[in-house]
Amino acid sequence: MSPLRSVRNWLDQRLGWDDLIAPLRKKTVPLHKLSYWYFLGGITLFLFVIQVLTGILLVLYYRPGANEAFESVQYIMTQVQFGWLIRSIHSWSANLMIFTAFAHMFSVLFLKAYRKPRELTWVSGVIPYIRQFNPSLRTDQLDQYRTSVHGKRLAAGDTKVAVCTDCHSVHDLRAPSDPSSTVNPVNVANTCARCHSDADYMKGYSTPTNQFANYSTSVHHEALAVRGDLSAPTCTTCHGNHGAAPPGVDKVQNVCSNCHAFQAHMYEKSSHKKANHGISHPTDAMLGTGPDGVCMRCHTPGDACDRARVGLQSSLSRLDQAIKSADQVLGVAESSGMEVSESRLGQDQVRDSLTTARVTIHSFRTDLVDQDI
Numbered sequence: 001m002s003p004l005r006s007v008r009n010w011l012d013q014r015l016g017w018d019d020l021i022a023p024l025r026k027k028t029v030p031l032h033k034l035s036y037w038y039f040l041g042g043i044t045l046f047l048f049v050i051q052v053l054t055g056i057l058l059v060l061y062y063r064p065g066a067n068e069a070f071e072s073v074q075y076i077m078t079q080v081q082f083g084w085l086i087r088s089i090h091s092w093s094a095n096l097m098i099f100t101a102f103a104h105m106f107s108v109l110f111l112k113a114y115r116k117p118r119e120l121t122w123v124s125g126v127i128p129y130i131r132q133f134n135p136s137l138r139t140d141q142l143d144q145y146r147t148s149v150h151g152k153r154l155a156a157g158d159t160k161v162a163v164c165t166d167c168h169s170v171h172d173l174r175a176p177s178d179p180s181s182t183v184n185p186v187n188v189a190n191t192c193a194r195c196h197s198d199a200d201y202m203k204g205y206s207t208p209t210n211q212f213a214n215y216s217t218s219v220h221h222e223a224l225a226v227r228g229d230l231s232a233p234t235c236t237t238c239h240g241n242h243g244a245a246p247p248g249v250d251k252v253q254n255v256c257s258n259c260h261a262f263q264a265h266m267y268e269k270s271s272h273k274k275a276n277h278g279i280s281h282p283t284d285a286m287l288g289t290g291p292d293g294v295c296m297r298c299h300t301p302g303d304a305c306d307r308a309r310v311g312l313q314s315s316l317s318r319l320d321q322a323i324k325s326a327d328q329v330l331g332v333a334e335s336s337g338m339e340v341s342e343s344r345l346g347q348d349q350v351r352d353s354l355t356t357a358r359v360t361i362h363s364f365r366t367d368l369v370d371q372d373i
Contacts, residue, residue, distance in 0.1 A: 037111060040104035047097035054090035064143075144243035160201070167191055183241075186225060188234045189215055233259065311366040319354050323347065 012018050061080055062071040066141055076083040105126055108114055114122035141164075145151040149162040174181035182191045193212035195201055202209050215221050215235075223232035238256075326347055334340045360368050 040100050040107055044104055047093045047100060050089065050093040051097060054086050054093065057088060058084050060152040069143075088193055141242045144240075148240070148243050162195060166195070185234055186228070187228050188236050189221070189225075192235045207301040231259075295342055308366055315366070315370060316354070316357060319350070319357065323354065326350075 008017075054359055058076065061072060061076050063069060073087070078084075108122060129239065141165060145164075146155070150163070153161045169182055174184075176183045176185075178184060179186065181187065196207065197209050197212045199209045220232050220234070223229040224234055243305075245362075260348065330340045330343055330347065333343075360371075
């Protein structure tokens with residue numbers, strides 16, 4: 001008797017394996033069932049086993065947590081021998097397992113394999129799967145929250161900071177896409193303001209309480225709350241949501257550049273860096289010396305920056321006035337029956353140049369603005 005058979009007999013005497021596998025020996029696959037659809041369940045099980053085995057290997061090096069997770073994955077992919085292969089197999093088998101599981105479920109449905117006497121098999125398999133599987137549901141909120149100012153203060157014992165129920169409510173939870181949700185983009189500022197605009201509640205913190213009041217006067221608030229433009233920024237757009245953290249004055253330009261890319265490119269060539277919640281409508285008057293002017297709040301008359309301001313304002317004003325004068329002349333000519341389509345086209349191109357120049361002023365360099373004009 002071979003050693004393997006001896007071991008098998010020894011285990012069978014203690015575990016009774018022969019009785020367990022006897023029904024499998026008698027099971028035969030009908031010829032009409034020999035199709036690819038028949039093997040989807042087995043393929044799903046095989047991929048699940050691959051997930052378990054590769055997951056055990058990866059967990060030896062993977063480090064969960066917001067500060068270590070990415071670095072540990074990079075280490076697996078670049079430093080661990082064959083780590084790139086194991087992780088790739090783990091990733092691909094996960095995607096394929098979901099695909100084959102869905103294909104298996106629908107094959108059972110379409111081929112009517114759920115009929116008597118397999119009703120319970122179908123019910124026990126499909127209902128828990130449908131209830132639990134939601135690939136769009138995020139699971140990293142807690143890790144992100146622990147890296148935020150709120151999470152760090154909570155861990156330090158500060159119970160006044162915001163937690164999940166403060167923003168999402170308790171029993172009346174709604175999806176962010178629901179207009180009545182407290183975390184819908186239109187309502188986010190009001191949700192944050194419940195704490196951050198309460199001067200008594202915010203006592204003891206260095207955070208000002210006028211952010212919401214300033215934001216309510218801004219062009220961003222008008223676009224979002226009045227015009228319903230969901231692409232307009234709100235609190236979480238700049239500060240984050242679960243991993244909320246003040247961006248800091250030195251990083252404001254990076255936050256704004258997510259939307260205002262060209263302005264950010266021009267801004268990198270300037271020396272101005274300052275944050276503001278009350279973003280107002282931009283006008284040429286901001287370059288002036290009147291009540292809407294912003295330059296003279298810091299600069300003194302006659303300095304280098306003041307002279308640059310005068311040059312920028314003069315260039316923009318001349319071009320704007322020229323466009324208005326041309327519009328009047330073309331209007332008279334058009335009303336007299338003259339063909340002015342080519343002139344109108346040229347006027348539109350000049351308007352585009354004026355728009356570009358108004359963006360280029362973020363560089364605060366007259367030479368670049370003159371190039372656009």
